[in-house]
Amino acid sequence: MISRKVQKDLMTFIMYIFGFLLLWEWLRPLEQLTDTSNIGVFLLFIFTSLLLSFTGTPVLIGGCIKWVFIVVALHILYIDEAFFQFKWVFVFITDFIESFQLVFASDWVNLSNLFRSFLFFVLLWLMTYLIQYWLINRMQILIFFFMTLVYITVLDTFTPYEAGLAIVRTVISGFAVLGMLTFFRLLDKEGIKKETTLSRKWMVPLVTMIVVSVGFGLAAPKAEPIWPDPVPYLTSYGKGSGEGTGVQKIGYGLDDSSLGGPFMGDNQVIFTVEAESRHYWKVETKDVYTGKGWITSGSREVRSPFGSADQVPITSFFNSPGIEMVKESSTVYSLTNNSHIVYPLGIQKIDAASFYSYELEVDTEKIHSLEGDSPASIKQYTLDYAVPRYSVTALNEASSEENIAVNNELINRYTQLPEDLPLRIQDLAKEITDGKDSWFEKARELERYFSRSGYTYDQKDVAIPADGEDYVDQFLFDTKQGYCDNFSTSMVVMARSIGIPARWVKGYTEGEYKGISESGSRMFEITNNNAHSWVEVYFPGIGWVPFEPTQGFSNSVQFNFDTASQSHDLPPEMNPEELEKDKPELKEINEKQPVANEGSFKKFFIPIENFFEAYWKMIALSILVLAVCAFVIYRIRGRWLPYYLTWRFKWTRKDENFQKAYLLLLRELDRYGLHRKDGQTLRDYADYIDRFFSSREMGRLTARYEQLIYRGSLQKGSWMETKELWENLIKKTIA
Incomplete structure (x- = not known):
């Protein structure tokens, strides 16, 4: 031995x-x-x-x-x-x-x-x-x-x-x-x-x-650093190369049993889509809250197989008179080796190569993609789904005692909470929903609570609950700052505490809009930074309805407010007239250039070739001089570029130019040295700019820009009203 x-x-x-x-x-x-x-x-x-x-x-x-x-x-x-x-x-x-x-x-x-x-x-x-x-x-x-x-x-x-x-x-x-x-x-x-x-x-x-x-x-006393901080340079270099940076990165993961703590952004593109309208992309749900995070009550091995020709065995909502459905389709282009499907609410069918098959995790609604018996990543697939528009009258009537009795087993599963959950969470939920009768009205109040009660979105300074401390209790009453997991988990737990069945959903937001594809669909790019969690509430006879409590994010679900009283009870951002404007009018101009025949092309090219042979030295010297001049002009762009941009937009009156002008302003502020941090919302960045310049101009501009992004349109004359604010900020970036 x-x-x-x-x-x-x-x-x-x-x-x-x-x-x-x-x-x-x-x-x-x-x-x-x-x-x-x-x-x-x-x-x-x-x-x-x-x-x-x-x-x-x-x-x-x-x-x-x-x-x-x-x-x-x-x-x-x-x-x-x-x-x-x-x-x-x-x-x-x-x-x-x-x-x-x-x-x-x-x-x-x-x-x-x-x-x-x-x-x-x-x-x-x-x-x-x-x-x-x-x-x-x-x-x-x-x-x-x-x-x-x-x-x-x-x-x-x-x-x-x-x-x-x-x-x-x-x-x-x-x-x-x-x-x-x-x-x-x-x-x-x-x-x-x-x-x-x-x-x-x-x-x-x-x-x-x-x-x-x-x-x-x-x-010993510590001297100030001699060299500048390399982190901003390395971070900006990573962004310029199109690669995400950071050691710990945000993104989709399997383990949610211990939530909390900060994270760093990751710009890695996960997938791109061509879609008719924007919506969230779902991966899975979880149903058991432990006091620290989320786990699944059942086994992940309980799966339901189906093929490309089959209907996806997920029932997000029922074929009810209270729901109007519009058929849509999207094409997903995956850029990773993930062997699962991302899909929107109302998924019905997956169209990919015939040799692929699928398995649905029954308890989480996660869809796995297979090739034979092995997990496989599908690089391109098309999804057919129904976009719902919920009747508020039907939602209000869904929580009747008769409907609750019929769905008792499901309601018990999705109202589970730890036995040692602090009582003040339930007390707060009752206080928020006081005076509201239906589940829908109560859910809306819980969703709105975070935007009007001093809660802030933060990815860095986020606490981790200590032993014996509840994750939701810490966020609601102590820290009041966090990211989507904090907001969504808190709403689910508060809803369950007052008897409303709700579950926690993981996936991605709609991503960044990239323009119009050749097929006329809208193109979106989704990165790890778009990983997100939100809430789904169950209404008997209707199905699951998404809610978005996270600060800075908006719910894309559509509601049909059947009565005038319901419409007047809405906040401005949910006015039914605005909800009809789901897609902005987008046009694409195709210009066709005449193509010269081969003979005329050769005749045109011969004198040019002779000219270059005779004067190539002078041409090379001219190019060198022009390159030096261009380099000098570029290096001093801080002195002249703001004047050029001001002149460029001075005489325009079209509201459509507001978006382009705002994005140019963001670029100039970044060049000036006022960098926007990874994951920082536009509203927080605007506050930072206004504090730096001791003004309120950036906040007012950002409010208009958010109106354009989330509603898809601007009020007539918005550019003329905000042009002076924009010019003032641009001029402040002169270096």
């Missing part, structure tokens, strides 16, 4: 402890920047592995102990069955086979959490072996120490992770290990026997040096 000859004195043990601390610094950021949880289990595995190495445990016995640890840990984390019944063995085998198939298909996104955790354990096993090898065999750990410093400083620079104390801890641990390894190397080189008195004589100066150095570094 192979065993290790390891020094088991106090200094070697201390050296192992510092090696453990260095490895710990690699794991600390994971809880904040990724979906990884239960870090304590992985730390215990590292400690156990290093302890086995220190005690000189034979390799075979140590390996068996580590394998048992991994199996038990995975069972505790992911399996509900009793350990000694061994039913989990089949679950492990099945999960690993499916995961290896996904690995060979390069579908890394859909790997199970169990398999990911297993791979992470293997990685930690390898890292602990390397630590032992560097410490005991090579007695050199400088490279690992340097890599640890680079790792935490990069995270500190480019992510929300604050690594100030981490750098101090790493320096202390690294210098201590380096000092002890140097001592051991000197003893080996000189053939000196290790003695306690000799070790003390070396360790006391080492500890003193580390304490003095660290103390002086912390206490």
Whole structure:
């Protein structure tokens, strides 16, 4: 049996402890920047592995102990069955086979959490072996120490992770290990026997040096940075190249069990679409709120297969007199290897190549795409769906006692809440909906509550609930700032607390409008930044109706307000006359140029060729001079470009020019140095500009621009009313 000859004195043990601390610094950021949880289990595995190495445990016995640890840990984390019944063995085998198939298909996104955790354990096993090898065999750990410093400083620079104390801890641990390894190397080189008195004589100066150095570094005054911050440059460079930047990125993910915390934007394009109207793109729903996030009550393995010729087995709403439906279709062009379908509300049919098939997760309504029996990414598919227009009268009548009794089982499922949910959440929901009778009126009040009660949209300064703290309670009463997950989860929980069935929906917003395609459809581009969550409320006899509580986002669902009283009760942005304007009038001009025949083209080209042969030197010099002039003009564009733009739009009176002028203003403000942050809403950016220039001009312009974006039209004369505001802001960018 192979065993290790390891020094088991106090200094070697201390050296192992510092090696453990260095490895710990690699794991600390994971809880904040990724979906990884239960870090304590992985730390215990590292400690156990290093302890086995220190005690000189034979390799075979140590390996068996580590394998048992991994199996038990995975069972505790992911399996509900009793350990000694061994039913989990089949679950492990099945999960690993499916995961290896996904690995060979390069579908890394859909790997199970169990398999990911297993791979992470293997990685930690390898890292602990390397630590032992560097410490005991090579007695050199400088490279690992340097890599640890680079790792935490990069995270500190480019992510929300604050690594100030981490750098101090790493320096202390690294210098201590380096000092002890140097001592051991000197003893080996000189053939000196290790003695306690000799070790003390070396360790006391080492500890003193580390304490003095660290103390002086912390206490000394800090000079201002000599070099400018590279992050804005790198970020802008990434944008210019069309690639997303950032370490932790927003986007669609599988694990929503622990919500909260900041994220960084990601401009990677996920898919593009040609659609007749704009709407959200759904991926899946979840029904169980845990107090920290969302999970699914049923199994993801319960699936309903169907083919391209079949009707999609999803019933979003019923064929009811209370719903008017308009048939539409969209074509999706996927740019990733995701093996799932994104689809709008009212999906009916998926049209793709005949060799593709599909499976619907019954409990989440997620649609998987398959080629044979393997997950497959479909690069292009067309969706047929019905766009609903809900009757408000029917929605108000849907929550009658008779309808509720018929749908009792479904209502119980979608009104689930944790037993320890703070009571003040329900009290707040009752206060918001006081005086409203129907579910629809109450849902509308909950949806509006966030826009008039001091809640703000924020992607960076977002809290993570502590142990024993409820995610929704923290957002509603303490922080009052967050992103879509905070708003949508809070509305679902408040609706459920007063008996209204609601569920949490994940997917993407409509994305960025890119113009008109050759087929006449509207083109949209959807990136990871468009990942979003919203709310669906169930109305008996009607079906699921989307609601949008998140600040800065608007609900594209259409309502038919049957009576005048309902219409007057609406806020201005939901006036039925405006809701009819779903699509702006868009025109495309095709100009056909005459094509010359081949003979006339040759006759025209010959004198040009002779001219270039005779004067190519002069032409090259002229091009060089023009290039230099163009470069100089470009470098001083801050002095003349605002005047040009002002002159360009001075005499125009068409309201259609407002959008182009506003986008040019954003570009000039960015050039001036007033950069818009990733994920920052236009309204927040306008507040920042107005504070910088001590004015209110940008806010007024942005309000008009939002009216154009969300309603699809402007009031007549809007450009003439706002042109002076625009000119004032443009002139302020003169540099």
